[in-house]
Amino acid sequence: MTEFKSVIVPTRPFDDQKPGTSGLRKRVTVFQQQNYTENFVQAILNSLGDDLQGSVLVLGGDGRYYVKDAAKLIIRICAANGVKKLIVGQHGIFSTPAVSNLIRKRNTSGGIILTASHNPGGPDKDFGIKFNTDNGGPAPDYVTAEIFNITVGLESYNIVPDLECDIDTQGVYTYIVDGNEFNVEVVDSVADYVGLMKEIFDFDSLRELLKGSEGRKPFKILIDSMNGVTGPYVRQIFVNELGADESSIVNTKPLEDFGGLHPDPNLTYAVQLVDAMKEGIHDFGAAFDGDGDRNMILGKKAFFVTPSDSLAVLGAHLHHIPYFKITGIKGFARSMPTAGAIDRVASATGIDFYEVPTGWKFFGSLMDADQLSLCGEESFGTGSDHIREKDGIWAALAWLQVIACEKKGVEELLVSHWKKFGRNFFTRYDYENCPADNCAYMLHKLEQIVTSPVYIGTQIIHRNKSYVVKQADNFCYEDPIDGSLTPKQGIRLLFEDGSRIIVRLSGTGSSGATVRIYVDSYEKDERLILKDAQVCHYTFMWVV
Template sequence: MLEVTTTPTVAFSDQKPGTSGLRKKVKVFQQPNYTENFVQSIFQAVEDGFRSGTIVVGGDGRYLGPEVTQTIVQLAAANKVKKLIVAQNGIMSTPAVSHVIRKYSADGGIVLTASHNPGGPDNDFGIKYNIANGGPAPASVTDKIYEISKSLSSYEICKTLHVDIGVIGVYEFHVRGSLFTVQVIDSVADYVTYMEEIFDFAAINAYIKESQLQLLITALNGVMGPYVKAVMCDKLGLPDSSALACTPLPDFGGLHPDPNLTYAASLVTAMQDGTYDFGAAFDGDGDRNMILGKSAFFVCPSDSLAVLANHLECIPYFRKNGVNGFARSMPTAAAVDLVAKEKKLPMYEVPTGWKFFGNLMDAGQLSLCGEESFGTGSDHIREKDGMWTVLAWLSVLAHTKKSVEQLLTDHWKQYGRNFFTRYDYEACETEQAEAMMAHLTALVENGSLVNQSITSATGKMYTVQKMDNFKYVDPIDKTVTSKQGIRVILSDGSRIVFRLSGTGSSGSTIRLYVDSYEEKFENTQLSAQDMLAALLDIAFQISKLKEFTGRDAPTVIT
């Protein structure tokens, strides 16, 4: 029988989970007891909710992952967990974790990821807890974890227990007179089987061959490499040369695993000469995606969501289960709203964070949802899902026999176009970022801008119709989530949104979003840069972003 020890510790004050768990620099998690404290806080917060005592563990393969996986095994053995389902080598995409939780009726899962943040010994690590529905823990759970972490004085651990997570199999141990089981699984197999149930792989495969469609996919050395090989190469017949950066590496090979035009520039460059018809990139943990058409034609994530919403009949899963409704995060452009209106389906606007979609899905109110931050998904799981999105796009292409660009052009002809961009100002001084948000909050509270006209440097004038700090009342459980971003809504329907991101590991990231609708088809063909220049200038005037931060340009433009 293995010995359990109680280890004294000192509480940390900085273990409050953000929108996607606790993210810090690797060196922070390497502090003595730091990781143990947070995982112990998770187990104490959720132990009353155990049904079967089963927890799933997986991660994106980043630096420190294997060590933390072993620590979780040792802590779980001492903390009433009966069984762990662990990914082989600790590597499992976030969407796959969600699926495995649901398939095996687990009580939840621990995901070791900092998503699209860079990895390596000098970069980021993260731990988040997913609940039994497979989705990120709601605030009620993360708040409880944080409260426990602030006063934790000891943790329970079985230090002599070790599992070879590189070998698939079932391992049993006797701990405190009870059986503790660790099942190491092939993290790819279950997910691929599920995708075959959702999509018609034979139809996609036939279309790729008949049309001689040329694809280029990059995993950016993140977790999706094995999934790309299993789905795109083994199932759909793509040559290995079409699968780039598919070896998961602890530091992502020096790449920043964020699938946007800045950090996936190598894919954009490779697509520009027109050799390839369809391109896609995934982030570090596989829940985000970027879609490109021929000659690197960029599909804005807001448009991606809307186009898929307009063509769900192309996917067998929805033909079988029907479509209950659509949803988007508040900063996401309102393109999908127009599809919902046309199809007479419910439309929901929620705060940023995938957990807000879960209640709607569990209540049968939501089938498809997305965020402007390159995340799209459906009610097949409770996380956004990069591979699902790529397969959904390929299903639409196979069904319509249109190119990516033609699909977008036809969509704008039918619905008009929401021109959209996001400016990210990463690693700002926290005091400066908070001062800017305080300035905007004051404008909301005193209402001084409402009904006021503002002229841009280009000479275009806008009138402020409404300014608020977004508040969401969950239609299912009536919980209220406040202060989710400053919205400036203009009289022509254009929107400006300011938020501080909760996904960084240091400093503050300011996100600025602008969304402007254009109904005339001839104008939908103009460049987003030209169409949004005046609106961006208004955003800078209102926020005084440059004055508060000293930043003349964003880190990333989407």
């Protein structure tokens, strides 16, 4: 067996490698700069400290441009840094939820995920690298801070330049590096995740739903993978396992540029699915983003389910899912900007509720403490404690499980929910690629204005409805598990009836700053709950 030697390569630090909400995201051309990717990966490994030597890590990505090149590069760097074993998805492919599952199932030290999530892909588009810790979730703030501190002082990285590994063929590859054994296990990207879904849901009842039974016609679905990573998972689950027709799944081949699609599952970018659903042939539609953690749910004739409503409806019917019949329902949570629909479900059911900053890592702390079962974000993310990431396919299966048990369609479930709990009309406005310094100054001035004591009690009347300012602040989160504080997470304007306006900076862009404005208007009058959300919110926001 050939023995490989590692080498130390001098480098210079980069000052722009601070991870955002979910890893480091830049243009592909930035990562292709000499030593740029190498530096960041070395910093991730250095952050493991004494746990690096002899560690086992998971590696995979969403199939976008530069994933395979980066994966092979990371294998060489890990080999030179004392990592004992890498578990790599075949072809370098792994959905983000699948990585989280495998980290937990194999008890590894963590995983490196190559993804820019819902950002577009291609040679001139976006790429990203994020590190998930040994609980399967995104690295918490203190870890990402340590990674960044390492990057700004990094002077060298370690690599085995001659090591080549075939990541397209499953198997275990063994190498001797500096006298030590180094293994790369290339695995089926889909199998373990599908096995987990079969443990969580009642696949027999889902098959019956899709094929029709007890006088019910077949329930027709349309699933759009948007040429992202979920394609192979979707085919295995919905076609091979649940018996859906091949025509029920579209855009299932992972492509480096997502086939020109913008893999963000919303009404703007998943227009192909929306248009198909408008024809009224299908009863249920779902779309997933590039790395498989986000989802959009549609009912017949493209009836749109907001992520906030999706979370609330699943919360109200979580008892139908076999997994929770075993584990029990421990708590609900949402990100701060997400509409307050799940809050009312928690209140009515007596289940603990948590409001956290944007970023899935904040949910993970609660899950690890056994205090949280279901959570979600308005940015089309929903998940549970089965892993430590949001999970698009899980959300679609959860909806189908509820539909199978309730024997109601998507729109019927939503209307019934609104009549019981009221409706949170919700929308979000994004202003992208803005000058970062100007945005920071704007938020500073806005905080000074709205947190003035004279602002509390301000009354706004619109169409005979009164909105009275109850509270205004810059959201600060105190983690109930470790007591850590996460300040300045967004300006909140809270009204007495539960309506809200939120302004914050997003951390998921690859360049510039993204300002997001969220409007959440609560309505309990049954005569008004079926009004168009966009019209209602536009007028409300204009008055404020």
